[in-house]
Amino acid sequence: MATSFKTFDPTKDSVVSRNLLHEAIPITGTIVSGTYSDNNIKNYSHGMFQSVYDYPFLSSSANHIFDLTAGYSAGSEVSGTSATHVQNSKKINIYNQMAQVLAGFNAQGAVREFDEDGDLTGGTKIEEAYFINVTRLLSKDEIKKGSFTLTLGVNADYTNPFAQTINITDASGSNGFKVNSPAGEYGILFAKNGTGTPMSAHGTNGTAVGLLYYQAGVAVLSSSAFDSLLSVPVSMSRTEGVASHPSASVNAILSSSAISGNCDALRHRTENLLFNNTIELNSTVYFCRANNTDFNYSANPTYLSSSKMVVKTDSTDEPVTYVTAVGLYSADNELLAVAKLSEPLKKTPATEFTARVRLDY
């Protein structure tokens, strides 16, 4: 065992690296809006959010893909305490809970409202919002910036929602994300026309319509996506348009329907949800250097036969070993990890090699 252990020089023999692995996550709207007759939608007795699965959730094969909920701030115009305001306090609680985690508190200790452009000093606030909480199973370490696309059907007719669509993307996310959130980085969601021209005009990037929190995996969608953003506000529950039935407008529904009803309405108008996720692979690479004079002898019982090396024919032959594994030891010589070679490597005093051992975690 004379030269079995070699001490690493931490400055030269190991390096820590980080690689990014991604997954493409397409969620087609049919899964969300009705393929499984809503058997993949779980509503809870507390009524505060709804869970969406990719298959009927009673099956062991089903994966939880995201949660949906809706809420508004206490100062919103849709807030109220009359009998027509259903789950008013729950909706406010949902909004405040999301806002305090994602937007934080202001200097006076009050919960900040979501800001449409991320500039907290002023500007338009998102007071009525839908929340899409993507599960860790799909978002992993974070949603990849600049990859999020949500296609919503915004045809005025509720029964034919996808005749006109808008694409909501975090197009600026790859280089324009914000960092002033306690929950990590976030980007602004912009809407552009998809099918048809439901929006009469929008800027080059689109019109701001929500926020996307990358590490938290939460999309905050302003209710304006179904209302003021569009030339014709959409009906969230009826075939007839909002003009003849104002009670079917998104803000009216936010006020008069339960949270689950609002989530159902959003799902009904969801055509596609696409994003890439990111997985951080942290690795340490150890360069295990076998110099010409190292590791040329083995303590393996089969190495010797009658006190002679079995791999040598003549006594004058140079010693030979076959390296099959590299062990990584702690400072007090405890074996921590073993790296195996795919095939034994021949080692003689005439050869040198460096085994590159990568440890992922």
Place this chain on the structure above:
Amino acid sequence: MPYYKFNKNDVYRNTLKTFPSVKFLVYSGSAYYNNTPNMSGAFADPIRLTDGGHVSLYEMNVDRVSSSTDRFIGGNIPDNGLIYSWVVKGGDRLGFRSEAAASWDASQYGDVLISNYPYTASIAKEFYSATTPRSSSAPIYVSPTNMTGAVSHILTLKNTINHYSYLNPQFAYSSSVRDFNLIELGLINIPSIFYGSTIKQGTVDLNYYITGTLIARAQDTNRDGVLYGTYGETSGSAIGLALYNEGFLILTSSVSLSDDQSYYTSPSVLSRPRWTVFAQSLTGSVLGTVGDDLGPGPDPAVGLITAPSASFLMEMSGTSMVQTLTAFASAPKGELNQSTNPTFIKYTANNFANSSSQAYIENDKMEIKNVVSSSYADPTGSFEKTTYISKVGLYDGNKNLIAIAKVATPVRKTVERDFTFKIKLDL
């Protein structure tokens, strides 16, 4: 809310050794793992995109099928309806193991490399006839496939088999009694995802059925890895070996178990049931065509090996280590007797604090609600400070709440009572 620090002996970690049951039923070209059925979905059949005998590593693509949508995710990643992983080829030489080195080398830096889900694993069966070469420079035909390597799988296990000779002399690749290079044998490969760290010794139980009737059974009765017949023609005889740590079963007995012949190793040659063809119908169709030059050994014929009258049941227990953290949270006497819950205070109209522009004065005479049980509604029992503990929070060093343990029903805590909550967390 009071915080208590765990003492040295209040937290410990140990390892739970569990033995999950593993069961495979092999019948007519298919295997079924722990009775998992082949379910069809609304879009995909089967819904997991893999058979009931396979495990899907991430189980991500449930009831999805690949089809072009002409959409892209985040610019240049095609949306084909399936969840898949991708990585950009860079100087770190990161790639997917499923991609061949030549293909990786041929791609440009900056290219997107793709790997598909599901990743699956399943059991496999190989049949070696007495004449099948164990090593050859040409491809070796081992029913049902051609092995392109120069060394057969059974020969690569030679050192491992010999290593276990200290358990039983049956563990010898080659001896005066038999030579694995020269006898007929079957090799069953069980990937470790099915059994964990090792197959539990003595739990392998093989059952051979013909038309639903048990004709033979084999078990490791001595728990040393040698499988003995316990029912049928081979009862009492060694019929094979189990490599528990490596997940292989080597079946060596070619004693006829019944007169009921079937097409086990070839779609054209009838043969009798024997242990070497146990689970052989798992192999399904035979690859290649008649007359192929597949090197030494018999050429395979085209067709199906389904042995429709035979079914095979293979049971065992795996070994899985589960690390658990146990913490003892103490609620001492004379403490935890006050609550900030609003209902802890008796409701009266005077509970409000007086506030003005000069002062904020709380009512210091607020009365604690007497909840001591009594036979009568009024008077109640003698007052005693009482709280009900409903949950215990675990905090890290920075007082971040990291876990909450809830009790099934709130525990009544009075001044003279003390409790210790045992909190267990699987890691």
